[in-house]
Amino acid sequence: MKKLINDPQQVVAESVAGFALAHSDLVTMSQDPDALFVSRAGGAVPGKVGLVSGGGSGHEPLHAGFVGVGMLDAAVPGAVFTSPTPDPIQAATKAADGGAGVLHIVKNYTGDVLNFETAAELAEMDDITVKTVVVNDDVAVQDSLYTAGRRGVAGTVLVEKIAGAAAERGDDLEKVHEIATRVNAGVRSMGVALTACTVPHAGKPSFDLGEDEIEIGIGIHGEPGRERIPAASADEITGHLLTAVADDLQVTSGDKLLLMVNGMGGTPASELYIVYGRARAMLEERGATVERSLVGNYVTSLEMQGASVTVLRLDDELTDLYDAPVVTTALRWGA
């Protein structure tokens, strides 16, 4: 294992500290190392619904990279590929509360769901109203290594962006929750791994893939997908992913879509754009139009090589909210 790290146990603490230093204009790090979270510089916005997300580290820029105006108020990083405990989630919820309640955005992994649930109960004791959306956009498998039901993957970014814009325009908790739920209902993803990744404290790859093997439907922690197949062309691989996603979403003629191609961390941008081109052509063959596009590393698995394809069905309101200004380290436009 060769990594740019010091102590494997300190990877999260050191990288979050560096992140907060580099972007002190946008974010602040909590001072309590036992309740580590990143929140918006300047603190909670009075009267605005607060948005909190979090989960195991190793998926950067998710989630801390999406803290800022128009998106998250706070993000809670756990150890690598390990859910944060309820305490820091509770602390982050408190920090994000501007008096209008807080939305928890949780990827569907058993540990995350349980810990956010406990944190929400603790927050209610502090008189903070919490509502939760559980993101489960991965169509690859039903039930998985760490999940009952479908896993939450790259679609989470779109839930955070669009719900964040709803909160920013002044929607109440009920409405922000409804918007987040609508995004989750209309978004589907599936990914592929060309290589495994190595968790720092484990010191060896989290699974084995042959020299000429790829895993279709990989999870973002290297959980098993649908099938292992021999290495194939970008067009063939994209065909597997896009067909599964578009079939599940029942994409039909006239649909207006957002197409996201997400890198797993170790994939050159040039390859993501090749996947994008093919995925877009396939959606257009179904008579749909791609109205918005997002291509890059947004929900990664450390240095894994691979990509995922995400499709969101848009309506006018979701499009407007997606286009609304956002000022975070990983997404930034319009302001």
Next chain:
Amino acid sequence: MKKLINDPQQVVAESVAGFALAHSDLVTMSQDPDALFVSRAGGAVPGKVGLVSGGGSGHEPLHAGFVGVGMLDAAVPGAVFTSPTPDPIQAATKAADGGAGVLHIVKNYTGDVLNFETAAELAEMDDITVKTVVVNDDVAVQDSLYTAGRRGVAGTVLVEKIAGAAAERGDDLEKVHEIATRVNAGVRSMGVALTACTVPHAGKPSFDLGEDEIEIGIGIHGEPGRERIPAASADEITGHLLTAVADDLQVTSGDKLLLMVNGMGGTPASELYIVYGRARAMLEERGATVERSLVGNYVTSLEMQGASVTVLRLDDELTDLYDAPVVTTALRWGA
């Protein structure tokens, strides 16, 4: 070799096509496949100095990711790790010319320098005044595999950003060239490779690194650096890079600096922030202050794992120009 590609010979054409489709609000792709370049949507801005850069592909988002308002007017991608020929550079220069002349920003590699020189002569025959800045920020080695003198690496992004802002505010060609030259004079970089990368049409890694070996001072095409050393901690590696950079730049107490930590393509963001934290602490130990920070994948080497550290000495004018609005796919703020 496992990659998300189709025909290795078509990687650049297919990825640039996908890029142009995904970001048609910001960029346009030339229609002539024999003169491939990406330019600002909407075309040249009348009366504004045009900025053109380019070079071998495989370093994305450099250069096409920096085409847009406040940065480049056109970018010319060659084959992977291979300079574009004069023809597309000439065509891009024509497309970027708004009547106020064009600045060529060229990384110091023999092929790039020659081909941009020829293109500039061709452009002069079209009555376009061209001035050139050759970027040579890499302190690792004097002369290299493809270079006489120092190589041009991640500092190129800062030259493009700051000169682009000067052109956008209406500076004439003389002044934009002076600003670009000033940035190049004040910027230094050095990188490290943990793994090699594989050029698609070569099909095998461009060099060999042992299981526990890293290369300090690596070039962005895998050219040899200063030395191979056993794998070390992030702090030790950052020590090598930052010391070389800061010594060469003669960083002293009171200096105001921009610190950039650039990923080589396959490095998790968390690792870049660990490097950032250590590099910043070392600069502060010298009594300098880090006034601006940039951390991410900006000048990559396909899927190489590794990073580079870049330091730019700021003055008030360079800081203002760096802060000025930029709207490109890879850098975006303030507008």
